[in-house]
């Protein structure tokens with residue numbers, strides 16, 4: 001068995017245990033393999049081991065990989081998306097997790113319309129308050145969602161966040177709980193064209209806490225592929 005496959009099995013066990021602690025069905029948590037800087041052979045091993053969502057941070061790097069590896073998995077964009085890359089992103093990705101500002105949403109909508117597609121998106125929210133993280137401030141998220149809901153070629157599927165790094169993952173819990181509470185508040189508004197199904201949260205150092213708090217997509221890089229070069 002490849003090391004990548006062993007790592008994936010171990011992570012799935014940890015997801016299942018975290019889901020059980022929270023009384024959740026582990027089938028409600030999807031495992032994304034985050035592959036920035038990861039070589040093609042190891043990505044293919046992950047897809048063979050059943051990873052069906054690949055997350056990429058850079059449009060150019062992803063374009064090459066998607067052309068090479070095709071559609072054995074869904075490809076999701078999770079990095080900071082520059083507005084001038086929106087036209088490539090709408091053609092390459094099955095979902096964009098990092099819609100964090102009006103200007104980007106408008107450009108994605110315009111490009112998706114031109115390409116004749118409806119693009120699935122998550123709204124990225126910065127709940128940790130760190131300036132280095134690029135999500136929308138929580139107090140602006142609802143207004144952004146109401147505006148994006150009007151865009152015919154974008155389909156909102158939920159929310160994404162990145163917790164600050166802490167040496168104790170318990171400290172990330174309020175951030176994940178905050179995203180879940182925001183999701184519930186928005187869902188209660190029942191805005192047309194807004195589904196609040198997905199909570200994309202949890203990475204190598206904090207995914208178990210995120211699953212306990214309701215994550216539906218955990219984004220894991222190093223625990224699957226090893227430390228990045």
Ligand SMILES: *Cc1c(COP(=O)(O)O)cnc(C)c1O
Pocket residue numbers: 034036057078079162203204205219220221222223
């Ligand atoms: C790199 C990255 C991840 C994965 O981080 P690991 O700590 O390697 O699991 C998840 N989400 C985003 C947005 C990332 O940039």
